[in-house]
Amino acid sequence: MRPSRRTGDGHASRLLSALALGAAGAWLLDPVQGQRRRMMLRDWATSRGRALARFAGKGGRDLRNRAIGTIAETRGRLAEGEVPDETLAQRVRSAIGHACSHPSAIEVEVQDGCVALRGPVLASEHRRLLRAASGVRGVRGIEDQLRIHESPGSEPALQGGAYRPARAHLQPRPGTALLGAAIALGAGVVGARRARSRLAFASHGGLASERSRRGGAWEREPARSSAGEHHTVREVMTTDVVACPPDASAASAARLMKERAIGDVLVCEGDHLEGIVTDRDLAVRVLADDQPRSDRPLREICSPAVATVRPDDAIERAVELMKERAVRRLPVCEADGRLVGVVSIGDLAIERDRRSALGQISAAPPSA
Numbered sequence: 001m002r003p004s005r006r007t008g009d010g011h012a013s014r015l016l017s018a019l020a021l022g023a024a025g026a027w028l029l030d031p032v033q034g035q036r037r038r039m040m041l042r043d044w045a046t047s048r049g050r051a052l053a054r055f056a057g058k059g060g061r062d063l064r065n066r067a068i069g070t071i072a073e074t075r076g077r078l079a080e081g082e083v084p085d086e087t088l089a090q091r092v093r094s095a096i097g098h099a100c101s102h103p104s105a106i107e108v109e110v111q112d113g114c115v116a117l118r119g120p121v122l123a124s125e126h127r128r129l130l131r132a133a134s135g136v137r138g139v140r141g142i143e144d145q146l147r148i149h150e151s152p153g154s155e156p157a158l159q160g161g162a163y164r165p166a167r168a169h170l171q172p173r174p175g176t177a178l179l180g181a182a183i184a185l186g187a188g189v190v191g192a193r194r195a196r197s198r199l200a201f202a203s204h205g206g207l208a209s210e211r212s213r214r215g216g217a218w219e220r221e222p223a224r225s226s227a228g229e230h231h232t233v234r235e236v237m238t239t240d241v242v243a244c245p246p247d248a249s250a251a252s253a254a255r256l257m258k259e260r261a262i263g264d265v266l267v268c269e270g271d272h273l274e275g276i277v278t279d280r281d282l283a284v285r286v287l288a289d290d291q292p293r294s295d296r297p298l299r300e301i302c303s304p305a306v307a308t309v310r311p312d313d314a315i316e317r318a319v320e321l322m323k324e325r326a327v328r329r330l331p332v333c334e335a336d337g338r339l340v341g342v343v344s345i346g347d348l349a350i351e352r353d354r355r356s357a358l359g360q361i362s363a364a365p366p367s368a
Contacts (some may be wrong), residue, residue, distance in 0.1 A: 060177025066173075076137065083138035085110040091136045099132035100125040105157035106146070113140035120147045120155050233318050234311035236348065237332045237341035243268040244277075244298055250286045251294035253277050262327055264342075267302045269339045273331050275302030308333045310341060318343055 028038055083091075097103040100121060107118040107131070115133055126148055134142050152158035243266040244253055244346045253265045257279055267275040277298050284300040286292055309318050309326045311332055318330055322345055332341040 055174065056178065058174035062174040062176075062188075063178065073137075083113065085112070088113065088115070088136070088138045090137065092133050095128050095132040095136050099129045101161040102158055113138060114143060115139050115141070116143040116145055120144045120149055120157050122152070122158065123148050137360065204280055209302050231314065232311065233309050233313050233315060233332055233343055236315065236342040237311070238347065239341045241331075241339060241342050243339070245269065246274055246299035246302075247297050249295045249297065250277075250282055250301060253298055254282055254294075257282075265298075266331060266339065266342065268297045268339055273306060273308065273333055273337065273339045274299070275304040276306050276329075277302045306331060310335065310342065315348060319348060322348075 008028055028034055028041070030037065089108050092108050092110070092115055093103070093106075096108075096117075100106070102121070105119045106121065109116040109118070115136075117129070117133060121129060126146065129146075130142060130144060133139065149155055149158060242256055242260055242262060244256065246267050246269060248267075256265055257263065264278040265275055266273060267277060275298075281301055281303065284295060286294065307321055307327065308331045309321060311334065321330060322328065327347075329342055329344040331339060332343055333339050
């Protein structure tokens with residue numbers, strides 16, 4: 001049986017981890033340079049820790065100030081009534097100072113909340129300037145009386161100067177960076193947990209498929225999601241049961257076992273279980289007899305006291321019963337004794353751990 005690729009990858013990753021740890025230990029514990037390297041590593045870790053603490057402090061203060069500013073802005077918008085024209089004019093001048101390269105060339109006049117803008121402005125800055133002015137709290141309307149120029153040309157007011165964007169456009173704020181780092185860390189933790197859950201699910205039955213035999217062909221069901229994980233015997237049992245009446249001969253049971261590639265035949269009277277005949281029963285009770293008779297009826301060689309489970313019993317119940325009775329298969333019967341299926345140790349091995357040796361052997365198709 002070839003090991004699965006997943007198992008090989010796991011061994012390779014553990015080997016690489018062990019090699020990396022060994023190399024790191026040799027580098028740090030070198031008798032000549034080890035002490036100096038450890039000191040360098042300690043200093044580097046101390047420096048990084050202090051830098052991280054400063055970054056966290058700046059980010060926390062920035063977030064706190066942003067929150068205070070947002071609250072104050074919201075209160076101002078909700079509670080503020082009429083804004084004096086002079087105050088509104090100062091607000092507009094402050095806003096357009098970051099929207100154009102020559103704010104001193106713009107004349108601002110305010111009357112009853114309506115702002116009139118006059119003066120020369122470059123065409124590339126015209127829309128940005130109007131957006132900045134209209135976004136000021138308290139502005140009711142904008143009267144555009146600006147003279148638009150494609151280039152500074154000979155206009156004295158447009159000579160020199162430089163566009164001065166707001167500080168937020170120049171560099172990321174510490175609070176934003178801290179929030180982004182926290183989100184990235186949280187996403188990494190969630191991703192690691194999901195990957196671990198998927199690996200554990202794949203290792204303990206997520207890829208296991210129920211073994212069934214219909215029409216002589218072995219079929220494998222697709223892998224189930226964690227939402228469809230098996231919990232009861234009904235979900236893992238084989239319903240295609242091979243049964244014989246009590247008066248059938250041992251030879252007919254042996255032929256059935258050969259044709260169907262199975263190791264046992266249930267003995268049933270109608271739908272009710274009477275016993276079970278295994279390949280071992282045929283070998284010990286028929287072939288090992290002094291005068292072997294292949295025509296002996298199954299009622300004489302079957303095991304009548306058969307341990308059974310019900311379809312709604314937990315898988316753990318079937319496992320414990322197999323351990324207690326030292327058997328490899330259990331018939332599944334309803335409360336009225338009606339036979340509905342059979343569950344084998346191979347079915348449980350596939351369900352519990354497909355990567356185990358027994359699970360891999362049981363999941364493989366029968367040999368000819």
